[in-house]
Amino acid sequence: MDSGTENNQIEEPESKKQKLSNSDEKTRKTFEGAKVVSILNNKTTQKCLFLHGKFEDDKEKDAVFILERKPFDTKTEALQELLSDKTKLTSDLKNDIYSTFSALPSVQNDIKATIIYPASEKHLRKYRKQDIFVVKETKEDYNMITKPYVEQQFVDKIFNIQWVYNILDHKAEMERIIFEDQNEETGFVLLPDMKWDTKDADSFYAIALPRKRGLKSLRDLDESHVEMLKNMRSKSLAVIADKFGIKQDRLRMYFHYQPSFYHLHVHINHIELDLPGTGALRAHLLDDVIENLLMQGDYYQRKTVSMTLQDSDKLLAAFRAKENNVSDV
Amino acid sequence: MDSGTENNQIEEPESKKQKLSNSDEKTRKTFEGAKVVSILNNKTTQKCLFLHGKFEDDKEKDAVFILERKPFDTKTEALQELLSDKTKLTSDLKNDIYSTFSALPSVQNDIKATIIYPASEKHLRKYRKQDIFVVKETKEDYNMITKPYVEQQFVDKIFNIQWVYNILDHKAEMERIIFEDQNEETGFVLLPDMKWDTKDADSFYAIALPRKRGLKSLRDLDESHVEMLKNMRSKSLAVIADKFGIKQDRLRMYFHYQPSFYHLHVHINHIELDLPGTGALRAHLLDDVIENLLMQGDYYQRKTVSMTLQDSDKLLAAFRAKENNVSDV
Known part of the structure; x- marks a missing residue:
């Protein structure tokens, strides 16, 4: 799908169209109990990962986990905090004026996570990499x-x-x-x-x-x-x-x-x-x-x-x- | 530039072609002393940020900082650690089977950082976003x-x-x-x-x-x-x-x-x-x-x-x- 307008033609589970509902399920605070079953897709350029998983308490049901790195927050204070002594550097290469590092910032580490649960076979198919x-x-x-x-x-x-x-x-x-x-x-x-x-x-x-x-x-x-x-x-x-x-x-x-x-x-x-x-x-x-x-x-x-x-x-x-x-x- | 083969045509500073040299400068352990001057480019899809900066100890010289989020490490143990109770979730939206979160993992938070220092005007121009x-x-x-x-x-x-x-x-x-x-x-x-x-x-x-x-x-x-x-x-x-x-x-x-x-x-x-x-x-x-x-x-x-x-x-x-x-x- 490249165009939202075109979405009308594509089957979407009815449930997605429902209004925000109050769920009985408690809001998750961590990924506790989640188990990785397989990698559905790994878009390395976009830094986005699609996983097939399960939760320990109900192994009959499937889950899809979508993990995506966030773009950098470019607000001035956020940037300066990133570029500070709080970011730990491990040198990978140094050649004249060029240096590369593996850097571990203390901020801006959160990612976007989407959970689809329970997921149908249709969801798994939708996110599984297609040649x-x-x-x-x-x-x-x-x-x-x-x-x-x-x-x-x-x-x-x-x-x-x-x-x-x-x-x-x-x-x-x-x-x-x-x-x-x-x-x-x-x-x-x-x-x-x-x-x-x-x-x-x-x-x-x-x-x-x-x-x-x-x-x-x-x-x-x-x-x-x-x-x-x-x-x-x-x-x-x-x-x-x-x-x-x-x-x-x-x-x-x-x-x-x-x-x-x-x-x-x-x-x-x-x-x-x-x-x-x-x-x-x-x-x-x-x-x-x-x-x-x-x-x-x-x-x-x-x-x-x-x-x-x-x-x-x-x-x-x-x-x-x-x-x-x-x-x- | 789309092709490395084609690079032959593009001017590269001689220095880049030098072999790995021993620098007098001590290897940096953090971004201590770095100051953000401006954002040269922000490739949000690729999660890659190009900054013009300076170091406090020599404000005459320019630096280019390239920060890039890494693709997810898909080794089994690394994935399972990401999808564990060590990753803290903050709920953004819940709609039936779909939930989205801001997630803070305890692992896989490092980014790739490149420093070019001292950087010439040519470097700044190279990385500055072009319409x-x-x-x-x-x-x-x-x-x-x-x-x-x-x-x-x-x-x-x-x-x-x-x-x-x-x-x-x-x-x-x-x-x-x-x-x-x-x-x-x-x-x-x-x-x-x-x-x-x-x-x-x-x-x-x-x-x-x-x-x-x-x-x-x-x-x-x-x-x-x-x-x-x-x-x-x-x-x-x-x-x-x-x-x-x-x-x-x-x-x-x-x-x-x-x-x-x-x-x-x-x-x-x-x-x-x-x-x-x-x-x-x-x-x-x-x-x-x-x-x-x-x-x-x-x-x-x-x-x-x-x-x-x-x-x-x-x-x-x-x-x-x-x-x-x-x-x-």
């Missing part, structure tokens, strides 16, 4: 595998984009709309992504949803949509500069392929935001899409599109079942 | 701004790729070569990137350098280079599968634009590696480049290429000087 694979989707693969797969998911109501139609029809989230162009052919709705708090302009993140229905992804785009795409680009940039003071040279505008929901949408976010869905194997810049369509009207019907799919992704299973994705180079 | 800007380089911009800029840098010997020719001519790094195809038109040298320890296949990172000279970047590629690119792709994939057991569906192959040195080169790395240079605004997939050239022979001479440039980048200054990069949308 990812690069898949090259040729035009034939799209027509033979991806398109039928997506359509079947709609038939089976596994993909449901009613929430998008609710936004377009003003049945939901109307108060969140940043800007709207009501033209049925070229119009769109611009609204904040769920991940954005709508306060801090430096973490600006919005989604532009075309009013036009039936466009599932960039695979459906041809030269007839250039006017719509240009309209979405220019009006979004103008309103974002006007309302939030962010110029176009500080914004990224792109499609995901595969998208996480199949109503075409443009991600617009601040260039300084460090987001996982902005890699070359997932993000297709709006500017490039427009220019490719102008160069070659059926570019996205002809193009082999490379993408990554997770091990557990049913689309990957569909590719593997056809066994035609092992295209020779 | 980045999205620049759309049209074909005219390339011909009028980028190409003359790059050529002038070669004339002024600011860009120097002698080290690449030393590799191609077997005058340097010969023992590091993974594979070589000596054809002068389609051949190339494959060698590990400096960042790769050449041991752990999961962090595989290599660079493929064509033998053909004069290709500065993907802007110079046309249909006449497709054979070379396909050759680099197929032979690299074959040798990587053979020597390192990594299949093509676990690899990313791409060019950077702008590159950090101007002899064409392909980055090849393991898909699980979390690398900054793989974003859609920098990385151009080799497969896409080949296909675009097959669709349209002069694709990369015609294409507007979006890229990010840092505030301090002289190329950005060149774009701004021409004032023609504020292209209307």
Whole structure:
């Protein structure tokens, strides 16, 4: 999941949606009784660890522990306390003006811990590291595998984009709309992504949803949509500069392929935001899409599109079942 | 900098290249006497903080302090000690099966600290956060701004790729070569990137350098280079599968634009590696480049290429000087 707005499509346990409840369970003061079963994932760059565990008093039930180091507190006093004689240093290396140490500060040592208990198999699956694979989707693969797969998911109501139609029809989230162009052919709705708090302009993140229905992804785009795409680009940039003071040279505008929901949408976010869905194997810049369509009207019907799919992704299973994705180079 | 191999081009203070020296200075046991001057950068996702500081005993000199939280130690005993009654929890939120805490562990609290002292203005500049800007380089911009800029840098010997020719001519790094195809038109040298320890296949990172000279970047590629690119792709994939057991569906192959040195080169790395240079605004997939050239022979001479440039980048200054990069949308 890259976008909160898109979460609507993803199953969440009902319980998460409940209001804060008074639990019978006493609030834990320590991890007493916790036992590590296995490491689900270890994101070393982010310093975040996902553990499968149990509690001694009920070994039938599972728990998920998420431990994450906190960013440094940069308040002046906190910083100066960190950089003081209270921080013990053990030298690792000294080379001229460069020295490295293992440092043990007396402050700023707390981490963020999340416990999910009791956790279902679904939770364990959600947090367990998934291998990812690069898949090259040729035009034939799209027509033979991806398109039928997506359509079947709609038939089976596994993909449901009613929430998008609710936004377009003003049945939901109307108060969140940043800007709207009501033209049925070229119009769109611009609204904040769920991940954005709508306060801090430096973490600006919005989604532009075309009013036009039936466009599932960039695979459906041809030269007839250039006017719509240009309209979405220019009006979004103008309103974002006007309302939030962010110029176009500080914004990224792109499609995901595969998208996480199949109503075409443009991600617009601040260039300084460090987001996982902005890699070359997932993000297709709006500017490039427009220019490719102008160069070659059926570019996205002809193009082999490379993408990554997770091990557990049913689309990957569909590719593997056809066994035609092992295209020779 | 994304690639160690590319470091050859970047100026490093001579001192860094010296062997480990015995310093007169006593090894520090704490940060005693350190004073925070300012925050140079705060990478919250990576939990890494860059500070400009001074030491009380010599306020004329500057210091750079780099503080980084360590990844969790996942050895079984270390994990179990973390998940024990020795870790104090303060409840932040409780909602049904979900609880979040601020946790203070008694172990695994050390961080990695680097001190550069005395630090030059160059060091401060290196670590100070740079704003980045999205620049759309049209074909005219390339011909009028980028190409003359790059050529002038070669004339002024600011860009120097002698080290690449030393590799191609077997005058340097010969023992590091993974594979070589000596054809002068389609051949190339494959060698590990400096960042790769050449041991752990999961962090595989290599660079493929064509033998053909004069290709500065993907802007110079046309249909006449497709054979070379396909050759680099197929032979690299074959040798990587053979020597390192990594299949093509676990690899990313791409060019950077702008590159950090101007002899064409392909980055090849393991898909699980979390690398900054793989974003859609920098990385151009080799497969896409080949296909675009097959669709349209002069694709990369015609294409507007979006890229990010840092505030301090002289190329950005060149774009701004021409004032023609504020292209209307």
